[in-house]
Amino acid sequence: MAASRTLRIGLIPGDGIGKEVIPAGRRILESLPASLGLKFSFVDLEAGFETFQKTGVALPDRTVETLQKECDGALFGAVSSPTTPTKGYSSPIVALRKKLDLYANVRPVKSVAGTRAFPDPIDLVIVRENTEDLYVKEERTYEQDGDIVAEAIKRITRSASSRIATMAGEIALRRAKIRAVEKSTSTEQQKQAMVTITHKSNVLSQTDGLFRKTCFDTLAQPRFASANLKVEEQIVDSMLYKLFIQPAYYDVVVGPNLYGDLLSDAAAALVASLGLVPSANVGDGFALGEPCHGSAPDIAGLGISNPIATIRSVGLMLEFLGQGEAAARVYQAVDGCLLEGRLLTPDLGGKAGTEEVVGDVVRRL
C-alpha cells in the first residue's frame, strides 16, 4: 500500500439513476490496470432529495466534512430537485460546489462516430464558473402597490472571473498539446487553441462587462499570449445559435455560471444524448466528477441508464487529480465501446442495459 498511490474517493449517488451510474463509476476505478500503480478506497456518502425527506437536510454535514478531510476526489450522481420550491430544501450539488470551492465546472462535449446527432466532428469544452452569478441564491420577495415582487442578485467578481479564465486558458493549451501528440503522425491541420468568452455585456454592461473584460485581460497574459492562444468572444444568445450552426469551430468556451449551465445542456443535444456528457467540478487539489444528466425518475430502477457520462466523469476526475494516463485509458475504452456501437443504451437507440455497457468498457480498459 505504501508503494502505490491510494486515492480516497467519496461516492454520492443521490437520487434516481444516480444509484445506478455511481456504482458503475466505482467499478471502472476498481478495474483500472494495476500497471498504472493506482489504488482506490471508497467512502459512501449521502445527499439528495431522498436524504432530505428522510433527515430534513439535503446535504448532511458528514458528507461535506468527509470530503474535505478524507477524500482526494468524489463522484456525484444526480439529485431530484423538486420543481415546486420546498421549504428547507436547497440543491446539494450547488451547495457542495460552493462549500468545497469547486470553482470550475468543466464539461467536454465530444462526438464519436455513430452516436452523434450532428454530422460534424465535435470536440469542445464548456468551462463554467461554478460559485457565483445567480447561483449565489440571494433572493428576496416583497409586496409593492398590490403586486408581488421577487428579486435575485447576479454577482460577478473579478477574482472568480480571473480564475475561471485561467482555467479555460490552461485547458485550451493542454488540449492543444494532447492533439499535437495524438496527431503527430497525421497530416491533418491542427486546430489552434482557442477560448471563446461568452457573456451578455450588451445588456449587462457591469456584471457581464466585468466578466468579459477580466477574461480578456487574464488571457492576454504572456503565458497565454506567447503560447499563441486565440481569444474570441460571442454574445451568449448568438453563442447558442452558432453552437448548432458551426459546432466544429469551437474549442474551449468559458462563461459565467448560468450561461455555462444552459450551454452545456444545449451542447449535449449536439452529441445526441445527455447520457454521454460528463463534468468535473474542480477546485484547488480536489475534483468531483458528475454526469451532466439528471436523476431521470422515469427510467430509474430499470437498469437501462447510460453509464457513459459517469464513466467519462471518472476520466475527468482522474485528469484533474493529475492522473492523465489513467484518464486516457478511460476515455479510450469509452470511445472504443461507442465506436463499435454494439452495446448502446436506449437513449442512443440501442438495447443494452447499464451493466452490459459497463462490462464492455471494463474489458477495454
Place this chain on the structure above:
Amino acid sequence: MAASRTLRIGLIPGDGIGKEVIPAGRRILESLPASLGLKFSFVDLEAGFETFQKTGVALPDRTVETLQKECDGALFGAVSSPTTPTKGYSSPIVALRKKLDLYANVRPVKSVAGTRAFPDPIDLVIVRENTEDLYVKEERTYEQDGDIVAEAIKRITRSASSRIATMAGEIALRRAKIRAVEKSTSTEQQKQAMVTITHKSNVLSQTDGLFRKTCFDTLAQPRFASANLKVEEQIVDSMLYKLFIQPAYYDVVVGPNLYGDLLSDAAAALVASLGLVPSANVGDGFALGEPCHGSAPDIAGLGISNPIATIRSVGLMLEFLGQGEAAARVYQAVDGCLLEGRLLTPDLGGKAGTEEVVGDVVRRL
C-alpha cells in the same frame, strides 16, 4: 381614404442589414392586395449605434414620441450593440420595449420543407416576457477586500408574469383554432393546445418560483382550463436540450425575458437560419415587428441579407393589430417562396439577393 382603414407604421431600420430588411418590410405592406381594404402610411425613425455616434443618443425622444402619438405599429431592423461597454450607450430596442410597455415578445419558429436543419416539422412559439428579469438593467459595481464586485438585479413580478402567461395561453388557443380550420379536411391528429412554462426554480426558488407559480395559476383559470389547454413545465436547461431532442413536441413555450432571449436564438438553429425567425414586441394596442437576427455587419451592404425574418415580422405585426387575414397572406407568400426553394439567400444555401426574394414574395401575395 375614409372608407378603408389606414395604419400608420413607424420604420426604424437601425444599423447594418436593418437598412436592407426594413425597406423590404415596407414593400410587403405596400404590395398587399387592395381587396383587404388596408392602407398604410409610414414615418421614418432613427435609433441605433450609428444614431448614437452621430447624436450621442441611441434612442432619440422623437422616435419614442412619434411611435406613442402617431403610430399603430412599427418595424424595427437591428442595432449593432458594441460589445465593449460604451459610456452613455444602452440598447435602444430594450429601452423601446420598456418605454412603450411592449410586454410580450412573441417568436414563432416554424420549419418549411427544404429549409430546415432538423427533419421534424417544427411549429412552436416562444413567448418571452419583455420588460423585466435581468433586463431591468439595475447594476452596481464596488470594491471589496481588493476585489471588484458587480451585481445586477433579476426582478420578477406577479403582474408581469401573469400577463405574459395570459398572452401565452391566448396564443396557444388561437393557434389551435387556426390548426383546426386549416386541417378540418385532413384526418391527421390535431396537436393539442399546450403551454410549456420554462424557468429555473430549482435554483431561483423565489424569482423563478414566482414566475412558475403565477403562470400555473393564470393558466388554471376557467377560460383556459375549459378550453382544454395543456400546461406543462420544463427547467430551462432541460428545455434547451429537449428543444433539440424533440422539437416537434412543443407548441407555446413561455419564459422570463433572458431565457426567452436564449431559447429563441437556439430555436432559430432548428430551422436552419436566424434569417427566418421573426418576432413581435406586443403591448396593449401596439405591435412592433422585429427580425430576431442582428445587424450582421459582415454582410451589410452586400444586398444578400435574408428578408424573410422581417417579412414574417410584418405578418406578426399585422396579426397583433387585428389584421389576421392580411397576416395569413404574408405567411402563405413566404411559405410558397421557401417551399419552391428557387430563390433563397446564401444563409439558406441559395444564391439570391434580398431584392429577388422580396420580389418573389410580393408576386405571391
